[in-house]
Amino acid sequence: MRPLDALIDEYLDHLRVERGLADNTLAAYRRDLALYRRYLDEHGIGGLGEATGPDVEAFVAWLARRTSQAGRPFAASSIARTAVAVRGLHRFLAAEGATATDLAAELVTPRPGRRLPKALSVAEVERLLAAPVGHGPLVWRDRAMLELLYGAGVRISELTGADLDDLDRVDRLVLVRGKGDRDRLVPYGEPAADALERWLVQGRPGLDPRSPALFLNARGSRLTRQGVWKLVRSHAERVGLAQRVSPHTLRHSFATHLLDGGADIRSVQELLGHASVATTQIYTEVSRAALREVYTRAHPRATDGEQ
Numbered sequence: 468m469r470p471l472d473a474l475i476d477e478y479l480d481h482l483r484v485e486r487g488l489a490d491n492t493l494a495a496y497r498r499d500l501a502l503y504r505r506y507l508d509e510h511g512i513g514g515l516g517e518a519t520g521p522d523v524e525a526f527v528a529w530l531a532r533r534t535s536q537a538g539r540p541f542a543a544s545s546i547a548r549t550a551v552a553v554r555g556l557h558r559f560l561a562a563e564g565a566t567a568t569d570l571a572a573e574l575v576t577p578r579p580g581r582r583l584p585k586a587l588s589v590a591e592v593e594r595l596l597a598a599p600v601g602h603g604p605l606v607w608r609d610r611a612m613l614e615l616l617y618g619a620g621v622r623i624s625e626l627t628g629a630d631l632d633d634l635d636r637v638d639r640l641v642l643v644r645g646k647g648d649r650d651r652l653v654p655y656g657e658p659a660a661d662a663l664e665r666w667l668v669q670g671r672p673g674l675d676p677r678s679p680a681l682f683l684n685a686r687g688s689r690l691t692r693q694g695v696w697k698l699v700r701s702h703a704e705r706v707g708l709a710q711r712v713s714p715h716t717l718r719h720s721f722a723t724h725l726l727d728g729g730a731d732i733r734s735v736q737e738l739l740g741h742a743s744v745a746t747t748q749i750y751t752e753v754s755r756a757a758l759r760e761v762y763t764r765a766h767p768r769a770t771d772g773e774q
Contacts, residue, residue: 471507474560475500477559478500478556479497479500481559482496484692485623485715487700487712487713488713495548499549499552499553500552502530502549503549503556506529507522510522520571520574522570523554523557523570523571523574524573524574526553527553527574530549531546553571553574554571557569557570557572558571558572585711585716586716586720586722586723586724587711587716587717587720592720594707594708595613595617595703595706595712595717596610596613597706598702598705599702603670604669604673604674605685607662607665607669608670608671609698609702610666611659611662611663611665612626612690612695612698613717614655615655617720618655618659618721619654619655619659620653620717620721620722620738621641621653622643622645622646622715623692623715625643625644625645626643627691627692628643628644629641629680630680631681632679634663634681636660636664639654639655639656639657639660640655641653641655646742649742651737651738651740653738674686674687675687682695695714696714699712699713700712700713719750721739722747722750723750732744732748732750732751
């Protein structure tokens with residue numbers, strides 16, 4: 468098995484590219500996973516190949532008994548974040564085939580309160596979709612890419628893994644392969660269809676018409692997850708949204724705007740490719756939070772009038 472440091476680096480790179488996590492969050496995850504490595508070393512566990520499920524559970528209990536560098540017990544939120552980092556590491560390694568099983572599959576983590584996913588407003592999405600300006604294959608590609616990320620709510624890996632044959636341009640459907648190799652058909656709207664048509668007819672043939680990939684980079688190779696992440700951030704910077712936007716933000720916005728528009732949660736679950744409706748449920752919290760904000764701002768009896 469590869470050294471633990473190398474496996475951790477691969478996992479953090481996955482979080483940066485696939486999930487678009489901020490540098491500060493990644494730095495916190497690195498510190499958390501360094502604690503996990505320290506625990507393994509102190510308990511004579513040579514590496515993940517020797518670890519067991521009970522070892523992972525014992526780590527969380529060990530962490531709860533420790534104190535931070537400031538001499539204070541770890542906060543419940545810090546323990547929860549560390550447990551999430553370790554669980555995510557093991558899930559990633561099992562999915563990549565680096566370990567035979569997910570050792571943290573049964574790990575129960577503290578729940579100090581869940582974060583709501585960040586969604587852009589409709590106006591902000593419109594600004595981002597209009598960010599690629601000018602003419603030429605790469606501009607047309609970026610417009611089509613952004614439209615499909617938001618218009619179909621696909622994950623970044625689903626976008627980069629899509630082939631030309633996965634696109635039904637007549638019925639405006641795209642076949643995507645999600646987590647667990649589950650395929651699903653997702654519709655997309657007219658703006659995405661128009662952007663895709665221009666990319667496929669005018670832009671893509673000039674790069675590499677022989678490639679099966681739907682989206683290509685400037686060299687004619689399949690566009691990578693890291694490439695998509697950089698392009699989205701670049702366009703977001705151009706319209707003043709850099710601190711808030713990753714490819715996953717467009718997926719969050721897709722789900723939130725569907726629910727705001729009256730879509731039922733089961734349909735949104737199918738569109739997102741979630742195995743459980745419980746995963747989709749968090750987006751209803753986003754909508755409720757937005758409603759509370761509007762109410763507090765707009766209703767004359769929302770506050771006591773003394774603020």
